[in-house]
Amino acid sequence: MSSTAERIRPGRSGILAAATRLFATHGVSGTSLQQIADATGITKAAVYHHFPTKEEVVVAVLAPALEAIQGIVRTAGAHEDPRAATEAAIIGLADQAVTHRQRWAVLLQDAAVEEYVRNNPDHDELFTRLRLLLTGPDPTPGTRLQVSLFLSGLLGPAQDPSCADIDDDALRAGIVRAGRRLLLADDDA
Structure with a gap:
């Protein structure tokens, strides 16, 4: 050839x-x-x-992001302190949201992908473990809501055209800052 x-x-x-x-x-x-x-x-x-x-195309497109999430769960899960685990997960997710902007948009917004993830026991378990790292054991309804807001917020920069020109370092720093405010700030109530 x-x-x-x-x-x-x-x-x-x-x-x-x-x-x-x-x-x-x-x-x-x-x-x-x-x-x-x-x-x-x-x-x-x-x-x-x-x-x-x-489906094989979808699996191959999502593989790098899912492998990254596995790495985040491993790294964050190695911390004994729940706050340190949450911090590590926030930083890892911010890195991946920047590295895989388009894949995150697919992974987090598409109902067909959500169904695929739910129907795959390994992926469903992975996301359950990730949520547990972010919420900690026995989360309150408020904590669950904050984690949901953080995870859904990862989608925003990938979809929002007004964020397309934000450079990677600024985007990463903004996501980490927002994650810390949502998930690591002391509860006022």
């Missing part, structure tokens, strides 16, 4: 890059394999060659 032909065929990485952009824009349910093929400049058959099902 000539080098020109190799450059024309984007392979798995090109398919995943196009799928990530399309999923972030249109959602998983709103994106077809044909749209992914068109965006990649290949045939639908070529997409099927690399990914026999749409």
